[in-house]
Amino acid sequence: MATVAIDSLLQNPRLPSRPKAKVLLKPSRSLDCSRNRKLLFSRAARFCSSKPIRKIHVVKSSSSDTALFDTFDTSSSDDILYKETFPVKRIEKVEGKLVIRLDQSKDQHNWQLSVGCSLPGKWILHWGVSYLGDFGSEWDQPPKDMRPPGSVPIRDYAIETPLKKPSEGDMFHEVKIDFNPSSAIAAIHFVLKDEETGAWYQHRGRDFKVPLVDYLEDDGNMVGAKRGFGIWPGALGQFSNVLLKAEASHANGPNSNNESKDSKNENRRLEGFYEEQPIVKEVSIGNLVSIAVRKSPDTAKNVLYMETDIPGDVVVHWGVCRDDAKTWEIPAAPYPPETAVFKNKALRTLLQPKATGNGSRALFTLDEELVGFLFVLKLDDNTWLKFKENDFYVPLSGAISVPGQHGQSDSTSEEIPSKAYTDDIINEIRNLVSGLNSEKSQKTKTKEAQESILQEIEKLAAEAYSIFRSSVPTFSEETVLETEATKPAVTISSGTGTGFEILCQGFNWESHKSGRWYMELKEKASEISSLGFTVIWLPPPTESVSPEGYMPKDLYNLNSRYGTIDELKELVKSLHEVGLKVLGDVVLNHRCAQFQNQNGVWNIFGGRLNWDDRAVVGDDPHFQGRGNKSSGDNFHAAPNIDHSQEFVRKDLKEWLVWLREEIGYDGWRLDFVRGFWGGYVKDYLDASEPYFGVGEYWDSLSYTYGEMDHNQDAHRQRIIDWINATNGTAGAFDVSTKGILHSALERCEYWRLSDEKGKPPGVVGWWPSRAVTFIENHDTGSTQGHWRFPGGKEMQGYAYILTHPGTPAVFYDHIFSHYRSEIAALISLRNRNKIHCRSTVKIVKAERDVYAAIIDEKVAMKIGPGYFEPPSGPQRWSSVLEGRDYKVWEAS
DSSP: OOOOOOSOSSOOTTSOOOOOOSSEEOOOOOOOOTTOTTOOOTTTGGGOOOOOOOOOOEEOOOHHHHHHTTTOOOSOOTTEEEEEEEEEEEEEEEEEEEEEEEEEOTTSSSEEEEEEEOSOSOEEEEEEEEETTOOSSOOBOOOGGGSOTTOEEETTTEEEEEOBOSSTTOOOEEEEEEEOTTSSEEEEEEEEEETTTTEEEOBTTBOEEEESSSOOEEOSOBOSOOTTOEEOOGGGGGSOGGGGHHHHHHHSOTTHHHHHHHHHHHTOOOOOEEEEEEEEEEEEEEEEEEEEEEEOSSSSEEEEEEEEOOOSOOEEEEEEESSTTOOOBOOOSOOOSSEEEETTTEEEEEOEEOTTSSSEEEEEEEETTOOEEEEEEEEETTEEEOBTTBOEEEEOTTOOOOOOOTTOSOOHHHHHHHHHHHHHHHHHHHHHHHHHHHHHHHTOSOHHHHHHHHHHHHHHHHHHHHHHSOOOOOOOHHHHHSOOOOOOOOOOOOSBOSSOOOEEEOOOTTGGGGSOHHHHHHTTHHHHHHTTOOEEEOOOOSOBSSTTSOSBSOTTOOOBTTBOHHHHHHHHHHHHHTTOEEEEEEOOSBOOOSEEOTTSOEEEOOSSSOOOGGGBOTTOTTTOOOSOOOSSOOOTTSOBBOTTSHHHHHHHHHHHHHHHHHTOOOEEEETTGGGSOHHHHHHHHHHHOOSEEEEOOOOOOOEETTEEOSOOHHHHHHHHHHHHHTTTSSEEEOHHHHHHHHHHHHHTOGGGGSOTTSSOSSGGGTOGGGEEEOSOOTTTSTTTOTTOOOTTOHHHHHHHHTTSSSEEEEOHHHHTSTTHHHHHHHHHHHHHTTOOTTOOEEEEEEOSSOEEEEETTTEEEEESSSOOOOOOSSSOEEEEEEETTEEEEEEO
């Protein structure tokens, strides 16, 4: 046999070249050698950390394996059993600088704030100002003469300005803001957004704050000179000033603000500064792993060759299997050089550098009777690379030669299990549908049973959906190592009710102020039920730092600003007596600590759940937790809970079950679910078995320089992905629909209410049984008004959500207002025509000034000033409700 040198097993001309940048690339590459200091791979020793020592069995390699590199021939395909190239993606961190400078303009009258970034990207400065006399952390828009060219307003509180390169070819991006120092502006606030990745860059978890006066409180987010700045003392140091807004406003008399503002404005002293902040951007890098298997010319064994272009140290975590169950086991020696046994369950081999210096490789000698070779790649303690969320699998026994696919998805190792899995799901759906049809013909199955079958079908669909759209999880050692044994089926409560629910939000932002809200609401129980509502959402019940309840402390203490635990029980009992299901508002993402640790950080909890800092995520610098990285977005005002910890999940499941049994809640409204993985939500819902559950997954819609994009598929996809991560066990508020209604009604652009396929453009158009539609809540309306629905057009919004599929939610303030009779008429129409979460919508008009649709062939509606009448045909339509720019008909 001819001897050839190996440069590359498979060439990949499509592998993207990396852009040259004047930045420092620091990919993290460490090998966990701390298990035993005797295990020092020659190239990886420098990455070892001083962790507790654990004994590990080191396997001596065979010198003959090294020689095989020179005799492995890939030029001939005669004896090649298998050949494949797998695409992998990994994340590298690019480090740069954020430069902030404040100095006088050239005319010596004005001042200029410059914000620059040294990293490549499409950078946007999201900024606003606070004025003298303002309290709290809310921003305002700056005066128009202060806004740089290209700036666009974001609603009523911020400005977005693109950073630009000073010259072509320059990497540095910068924006300059000119202002008059004698204005009433007290501070400039900003965060930086990378539009390419959607990432936001903050200062210590908050907005950057550039003070223009010398008496502002420092929340820990100020930059520049800090002469005489005060700091909030004690536990309040960890919370946003928004919690103190009400108290601060009461502390000042009606005239004191103006006097204070004038005097402090006169004493203003600006000082220039230059400050650099480190900034890190994560970029996705594409690499390849190439495999070839052939029979050994000298022994009755197979030889597997592996190479990759991933730079640095790459460890292959591998094993073999003897049947299609793919159960990992350790094969007999010989092993490649620098191989170690891990927990008697797998082997670890450090790949050897290629002679060309571009990547690394290894040879594995395997017995012929083995069926498959399984592996994952370990780059460091937190980075594992898999193939489509599964272990890499290379068939050894009876494998057919497969040409390299260069990234195509249908390799031999994936086809069999995927097809079998899909067939099982399809068969289950067919069986359920057949059962539904046969029972329907016999007229023996109740409506509830039919709904149950439909829910089971949707759960199967969610399971199938997850094959194609699952996010990359964070793998622990045990997750990678343990055999994926088949788990028994578990009974899952869908958390989606019957589909005919109409939700009432039973509070607003001010409800806590009376101190007896539970008793006030009890008096309205019969009234709310008589309006046609079936479910009511109550405010957070726990002891809380903030009076509204969203900064919980002791979860088992249910004496809150809304009332006592006994009053809560009495309220729930009264609501049940009038036929209403009750949702509790539970905050699982974060929890306020009662004690400081030895460093003065508030991350030690009290009460019945007296967790320590292991319960806090490890990637929020404010609270210095010892937990794992957050599985979502951090809420920076309080310690974010690490749901990956088993003791945390156990305690939270017990708490939810206790709430169900002790208080009588029927389900949950889940606060800020963007902060943790939906799979944890599934765990909590499986344990507490709610009748109904809905998550608040809230993030920004897509805008281009202030104008909302017509296509919001990416936004609703993120909500759908979260629902899917819960396995469909919970719904989510349809923020997409609310945002699109805003733009359509504000700008008279009703064409926005139809997507490119002629369906509703929100979550309700893709997964209506999981979409909880709404136009206002305690955050967006009430006295907060963070994203208030267009004034005077609320009934158009309700005409839309109360006639369409999904589960509509009505805000308390609107129920007890002059809209009450119109809302009641729409609810009655919905109930009378049995419109439900899965009803069908036929959009018949979506033009500039009018939107019209027919639902279930029973109800027709239109909103907007334009003209529409339902078409004549088999149905006879009669008008049942008409108001300002909306009209609804009913088929007779």
